[in-house]
Amino acid sequence: xxxxxxxxxxxxxxxxxxxxxxxxxxxxxxxxxxxxxxxxxxxxxxxxxxxxxxxxxxxxxxxxxxxxxxxxxxxxxxxxxxxxxxxxxxxxxxxxxxxxxxxxxxxxxxxxxxxxxxxxxxxxxxxxxxxxxxxxxxxxxxxxxxxxxxxx
Numbered sequence: 001x002x003x004x005x006x007x008x009x010x011x012x013x014x015x016x017x018x019x020x021x022x023x024x025x026x027x028x029x030x031x032x033x034x035x036x037x038x039x040x041x042x043x044x045x046x047x048x049x050x051x052x053x054x055x056x057x058x059x060x061x062x063x064x065x066x067x068x069x070x071x072x073x074x075x076x077x078x079x080x081x082x083x084x085x086x087x088x089x090x091x092x093x094x095x096x097x098x099x100x101x102x103x104x105x106x107x108x109x110x111x112x113x114x115x116x117x118x119x120x121x122x123x124x125x126x127x128x129x130x131x132x133x134x135x136x137x138x139x140x141x142x143x144x145x146x147x148x149x150x151x152x
Contacts, residue, residue, distance in 0.1 A: 002057055007108060011059045011089045018084040024066050025090065027075035028052040038103040041076065044139045045146075049075055060104070060118050061091035063111035067135020068097040081135050095121045095128075096136040099143050122147075 005011035018024050033040040033048040039056070040048040058066065058078060065088065066078040076097050078090065091109070094101055095118075104118035121129070121140040129136075129144075 002054065005059065005089065008059050010057050011091075012054045012057050014084050014086050014088050014090060016086050018080040020080050020082050022080045023077055024080050024084065025054050025058060025078040027055045027068075027071055027073070027077045029073050029075040032074070036098075036100075036102065042098045042100075042139075043070070043074060043076060043137060045143055047074075047139075051075060059089065059091050059109075060094045060107065061109040061111055062093060062107060062113045062115050063109070064091055064093040064096065066090055066092045067132060068092065068137050069135070070138050076137060079135060081132075093132070094118055095124050096132055096140075098137075099140055 001013055001015050002010055003013050012025065028051065030050045030052040033050050036042055036048050040050055043049050055078065064081050065084050067081040068076040069079055071077045078092060094104065098120045099122050100120040101118050107114055107116055107118045
């Protein structure tokens with residue numbers, strides 16, 4: 001459910017318990033966008049979408065409780081990255097879905113793992129990428145491989 005969150009505006013909160021791996025928020029696509037903006041999410045190499053439903057209201061945390069998985073609609077679903085309790089705010093690491101984040105302010109998540117900036121997948125440490133395995137957009141590892149081959 002959508003609730004007010006201090007310092008963040010609104011956020012999505014669990015209305016029941018979710019064990020790790022359960023679908024938490026279904027990602028819907030309102031429209032395909034031509035470029036990355038503050039309001040779009042990258043879902044593939046050079047592919048961006050404007051999301052609908054509760055997904056755009058899921059706030060960022062450097063210690064996420066949900067991760068992303070591609071869905072058949074061309075968007076991203078949120079799955080429990082760890083067990084989530086009823087009443088807990090649903091938070092994802094935006095780097096699990098975006099290779100580069102250009103339009104975000106300083107991170108205010110307050111986590112002990114806070115990176116201080118909301119970054120994309122490209123800028124994550126390798127250890128964090130390994131921890132996120134199975135809970136991130138599939139194109140991210142493909143783009144890492146392409147950049148490695150090209151020496152970037």
